Amino acid sequence: xxxxxxxxxxxxxxxxxxxFEGEDQTSEWxxxxxxxxxxxxxxxxxxxxxxxLVTTQQGAKGAHIARPLKKITLLDxxxxxxxxxxxxxxxxxxxNCPVGAQIQTTLEDIYGRSQAAMEAELKATTxxxxxxxxxxxxx
Amino acid sequence: xxxxxxxxxxxxxxxxxxxFEGEDQTSEWxxxxxxxxxxxxxxxxxxxxxxxLVTTQQGAKGAHIARPLKKITLLDxxxxxxxxxxxxxxxxxxxNCPVGAQIQTTLEDIYGRSQAAMEAELKATTxxxxxxxxxxxxx
DNA sequence: CAGACCTGTAATGATAATGATTACAGGTTG
DNA sequence: CAACCTGTAATCATTATCATTACAGGTCTG
Numbered sequence: 001x002x003x004x005x006x007x008x009x010x011x012x013x014x015x016x017x018x019x020f021e022g023e024d025q026t027s028e029w030x031x032x033x034x035x036x037x038x039x040x041x042x043x044x045x046x047x048x049x050x051x052x053l054v055t056t057q058q059g060a061k062g063a064h065i066a067r068p069l070k071k072i073t074l075l076d077x078x079x080x081x082x083x084x085x086x087x088x089x090x091x092x093x094x095x096n097c098p099v100g101a102q103i104q105t106t107l108e109d110i111y112g113r114s115q116a117a118m119e120a121e122l123k124a125t126t127x128x129x130x131x132x133x134x135x136x137x138x139x
Numbered sequence: 140x141x142x143x144x145x146x147x148x149x150x151x152x153x154x155x156x157x158x159f160e161g162e163d164q165t166s167e168w169x170x171x172x173x174x175x176x177x178x179x180x181x182x183x184x185x186x187x188x189x190x191x192l193v194t195t196q197q198g199a200k201g202a203h204i205a206r207p208l209k210k211i212t213l214l215d216x217x218x219x220x221x222x223x224x225x226x227x228x229x230x231x232x233x234x235n236c237p238v239g240a241q242i243q244t245t246l247e248d249i250y251g252r253s254q255a256a257m258e259a260e261l262k263a264t265t266x267x268x269x270x271x272x273x274x275x276x277x278x
Numbered sequence: 279c280a281g282a283c284c285t286g287t288a289a290t291g292a293t294a295a296t297g298a299t300t301a302c303a304g305g306t307t308g
Numbered sequence: 309c310a311a312c313c314t315g316t317a318a319t320c321a322t323t324a325t326c327a328t329t330a331c332a333g334g335t336c337t338g
Contacts, residue, residue: 004325005229008246012229015238026284033239035231037327042285058285059334074249086225086257090144090151092174099154100172102273107147110213110264118225118257125249134241143296165313176298181314197314198305 006081009034009044011130014077017054017065018131025062044081051080069128075119077127086118087111145220148173148183150269153216156193156204157270164201183220190219208267214258216266225257226250 012034016025027045031038045063048054053072054063065072089107093100151173155164166184170177184202187193192211193202204211228246232239 005227006325007226008228008242011246012232012238012242015242019238028284033233033236034229035233035239036229039287039328040326043287046286056285057335059283059336061284061335087146088144089147090173090175093151094172094174097172099151099158099273100174103147103151103154106269106272107150110261114257114260117260118253121253121256122249130245133245134238145296167313178299178316179297182316185315195314196306198312199307200313 005036006044006047007078009036009040010048010077010081011074011127013041013044013048013063014053014065014072014127015131015134017063018069018127019134047081048077051076053077053080069131070126072127073123074125074127074130075123078119078122085111086115144175145183145186146217148175148179149187149216149220150213150266152180152183152187152202153192153204153211153266154270154273156202157208157266158273186220187216190215192216192219208270209265211266212262213264213266213269214262217258217261224250225254 013030016030016033027038027041031041034041045054045056049056049063053066053076055066056063087107089104089111093103095101152169155169155172166177166180170180173180184193184195188195188202192205192215194205195202226246228243228250232242234240
């Protein structure tokens with residue numbers, strides 16, 4: 001199990017856009033702050049764009065955050081870049097065994113509640129808070 | 140991101156041990172109920188053994204649950220088979236950028252709280268409940 | 279308006295994790 | 309003893325992720 005770096009990268013990108021608002025931020029410049037390849041940055045920005053969190057214009061530098069930082073939660077970011085369910089079940093339990101026949105339902109219930117708990121925690125933090133945490137620390 | 144099937148398989152194995160207590164349950168028989176290869180079953184049982192959840196005897200069939208089902212939570216099972224952190228961060232943020240220099244701390248905080256929320260949910264369910272859910276449904 | 283500069287995206291390759299399978303050493307049991 | 313199991317190593321196929329190259333098409337500035 002493991003959630004890849006895409007989510008971290010997405011939060012980093014949005015933090016840069018929020019922190020250095022108005023300045024030129026090319027994908028290469030952002031890549032330098034994040035420590036990854038510029039193409040990865042452009043791909044993640046594409047996911048954020050498709051989720052409605054940023055707007056971009058092909059050929060023009062940078063990206064713009066689509067709505068106030070207070071109205072973007074980390075769950076929004078998470079959903080933008082991670083589409084699969086957190087848990088997965090073994091796909092072929094034996095329907096002729098009473099346990100095998102019922103375990104999927106049981107697991108789905110548990111998985112749903114567990115992922116919901118994690119997502120509720122992500123939903124409680126807005127990008128606004130994340131960006132402000134940098135400013136405070138930097139002061 | 141995705142938690143693999145090991146956790147599902149582990150819950151399935153413990154459910155079988157709890158449901159068909161006292162009966163012969165070879166790794167091959169369990170594999171038939173789960174729908175995976177017997178070697179996978181033996182490997183997962185090995186992880187459960189190292190976590191102190193089951194006992195086994197080499198050469199002898201099956202495995203025994205090491206303590207009452209009421210005292211085994213799904214979090215115990217989860218920790219037995221999933222050792223890595225749920226989230227991972229991009230490993231090389233630029234320390235010369237104010238965002239890059241501080242984002243890891245911010246992300247670690249968020250990740251810790253999110254994983255804790257998920258684990259709290261897992262901790263709230265005992266294997267006892269899982270096994271009883273089968274009996275009720277089967278009745 | 280022309281050239282330099284960007285973005286968006288496809289394609290390829292390296293690396294890592296997972297599950298399937300084969301093989302076999304060593305313990306168990308009737 | 310002989311059949312049967314477990315524990316574990318080794319291989320292989322598959323899949324996901326990230327790095328990188330390449331390039332089409334839009335932007336912007338002198």
